Amino acid sequence: MARLIFLGAPGAGKGTQAKALAAFSHIPHISTGDILRTAVASQTPLGLKAQSYMDQGNLVPDPLVIDLIRDRLSQSDAHNGWILDGFPRNVVQAVFLDELLVDISHAYDYAINLDVPDDVLVQRLLGRGRQDDTEEVIRRRLQVYHDQTAPLINFYQSQDKFLSINGNIPPEAVTEELRGLVQKAVV
Numbered sequence: 206m207a208r209l210i211f212l213g214a215p216g217a218g219k220g221t222q223a224k225a226l227a228a229f230s231h232i233p234h235i236s237t238g239d240i241l242r243t244a245v246a247s248q249t250p251l252g253l254k255a256q257s258y259m260d261q262g263n264l265v266p267d268p269l270v271i272d273l274i275r276d277r278l279s280q281s282d283a284h285n286g287w288i289l290d291g292f293p294r295n296v297v298q299a300v301f302l303d304e305l306l307v308d309i310s311h312a313y314d315y316a317i318n319l320d321v322p323d324d325v326l327v328q329r330l331l332g333r334g335r336q337d338d339t340e341e342v343i344r345r346r347l348q349v350y351h352d353q354t355a356p357l358i359n360f361y362q363s364q365d366k367f368l369s370i371n372g373n374i375p376p377e378a379v380t381e382e383l384r385g386l387v388q389k390a391v392v
């Protein structure tokens with residue numbers, strides 16, 4: 206069973222690829238962005254706290270997202286594998302995840318970075334048109350990515366299970382490459 210962490214800038218294709226791999230490998234796709242958007246839409250206490258951060262393109266505070274992930278990974282469908290999409294997004298979250306995985310005696314198999322140039326990311330996100338896909342918010346999300354999330358590349362490189370993949374090719378070609386990796390991890 207695979208345990209994969211997807212890294213990459215907003216619009217790099219984390220959600221697209223995580224969804225495709227989850228369908229193929231029958232392991233849960235855990236997207237913090239999707240969980241937070243559902244919470245916002247349902248106006249839950251978490252959603253009410255998260256909304257203004259998301260609308261501005263900022264990260265939701267770590268304690269909220271960390272609680273969310275702790276709960277989600279403790280659910281029974283996550284015991285034999287998962288694909289994490291959008292978590293961790295900074296070093297505090299990555300250290301938390303490392304500690305959690307030690308506690309539950311599960312190591313991750315790969316941290317996978319999807320590499321896409323900024324100008325391509327902006328065009329993709331403008332084309333998608335989600336509520337937080339306005340040009341101003343996209344620029345802010347990219348800045349947050351470079352300041353807080355990109356340092357995770359060094360963090361995971363130092364752990365020896367890091368892969369960087371060209372995400373600037375058609376989605377099906379990225380999926381094909383990733384399927385090979387997952388098959389290796391599953392064996």
Ligand code: B4P
Nearest residue numbers: 215216217218219220221237238259264265291329333376
């Ligand atoms: P996310 O939901 O994680 O959003 P994202 O990074 O913008 O999307 P992703 O990279 O998954 O792009 P996608 O595949 O959809 O986060 C949203 C917000 O939630 C954050 O700003 C933050 O506020 C909050 N949040 C989430 N996690 C958090 C955390 N851990 N801590 C704190 N806050 C958190 O692809 C985008 C577009 O590109 C699509 O239209 C797709 O069709 C297209 N595309 C994908 N791959 C392509 C390819 N290879 N070629 C051409 N187009 C492609």
